[in-house]
Amino acid sequence: MTQLRYLILVSRQGKIRLKKWYTAMSASEKAKIVKNLTPTILARKPKMCNIIEYSDHKVVYKRYASLFFIVGVTPDVDNELLTLEVIHRFVETMDTYFGNVCELDIIFNFNKVYDILNEMVMCDGSIAESNKKEVLHHVTVMDTMESNDNLERVLS
């Protein structure tokens, strides 16, 4: 059982590229998490552990190129190593969709990145789909539908 609390994608320079909250939190709580976690994680050395304790929960993070994927997990419910696998699968899926994904792809296609994430993780933070092919298939179907809508719009 996985119960993610949030996922934050931040660049090495501390710029937030994506945020997704899976538990109800006030805006100030969210801001506090981002403000506290970002410098803490960016300051960590490469050989340090990818799991840290923060407030009443644990935080799992992993760096890919110049981006840090930060995930808040529920203690005693989530498996931290499984969370690392979820992050990796998310990156792999984006990599396949964009073809060697980079920070620029995420900045300019953030809606697609959210679509991929929404296919993988449900709104309560539990894993919906771990199969990369399935996730990509659903996202491609969405793209096709969107394109058909555009065609209909042009014709109408």
Added chain:
Amino acid sequence: MDDYQYPQNKILVLSHDSHIFSQTQLLKDLFHYNTTSATIVKSQTWENKYYKTSFDLYIDSFASLPEWMKDFVTPECEPLRNVMAGIILLTDNKLINPQEFLQPLLGVLHPNTFIVVVNINEEVEQDEIDGLNEAWNNGFTNVIEFINWTKSRATIGHNEYGERLGLDRIHEIIDTHDWLNCELQPIATRVEEPAYDMPLEQLITNLQSARLRYKSMGNNDEADVFANEMANELSKYL
């Protein structure tokens, strides 16, 4: 007045007088600009698959960096600092202490201005550069990055995280900069969209509907726009 109203579209490439050859090489490799003796090159274009933007290239050199920095941080230079998208400084990391020039600069620089310190000394190891990045990439609003770049190893590849190094990384920093004046590229060139399926009958019906609509349009300009849009949409299915 909002700080972000400044037209931040200038990149300053700065080096020591003795590093002019490296500066020329960097300008050629990064901006495809063969410098002569120009110090300001206007209306350059930075382009990638998502956007293109116009910027001015400012080229300068110094005999003494502390002296140059002393002038640059004066209130008289504030208008110049405010329009800087980024500063690319070519240095020999063995000779210059980053603390000396970054500390005064950070207090006065616009928060949206990036600073790239390019080491051109081949004896400096990547580990040393990584150490500097770890020390300087936290707690500042400005993007500060140290890069190892040499003429003989223009592109060094990737580090253990798959992050680009050398010239490619400078490219990436400029790409991901918050340009205020960028123009988005047409959607077709941005994401390689997957092939779409549509039955042939449906495609022909759509073409016929489009033809009728085109014929019924009185305004020629509007009809041409419609025809182009239609052609773009339908070409995805062919």
